[in-house]
Amino acid sequence: MAFKKKRSDRIPSHPGEVLKNLWLDELGYSQSGFAEELVSMSPKKVAKTTMRTKLNELINGRRSMSAEFAVLISKVLKTSPKMWMSLQTNRDIWEVEEKVNAA
Numbered sequence: 001m002a003f004k005k006k007r008s009d010r011i012p013s014h015p016g017e018v019l020k021n022l023w024l025d026e027l028g029y030s031q032s033g034f035a036e037e038l039v040s041m042s043p044k045k046v047a048k049t050t051m052r053t054k055l056n057e058l059i060n061g062r063r064s065m066s067a068e069f070a071v072l073i074s075k076v077l078k079t080s081p082k083m084w085m086s087l088q089t090n091r092d093i094w095e096v097e098e099k100v101n102a103a
Contacts, residue, residue, distance in 0.1 A: 016065070041075045
């Protein structure tokens with residue numbers, strides 16, 4: 001007999017929401033200041049304005065968490081990139097299940 005876990009009706013938090021509310025706000029980072037930190041960790045030459053735009057899009061739910069961004073954020077915050085990617089994966093799966101179940 002297989003047990004099926006009941007699916008939550010609540011949409012999982014977007015990684016950008018978690019980043020802003022649980023990390024940046026708590027640590028007193030501005031988006032601009034955090035973007036500077038990300039630029040300093042990036043192996044590529046990325047303009048601060050480009051990083052700030054990407055960060056803002058992530059925080060506002062208009063961009064998904066990428067593996068590269070997860071690694072950069074993890075380096076700055078000393079967290080695990082897998083944690084950030086897991087937040088995105090949970091969100092993605094929930095959204096697809098919503099579409100499949102609605103069909």
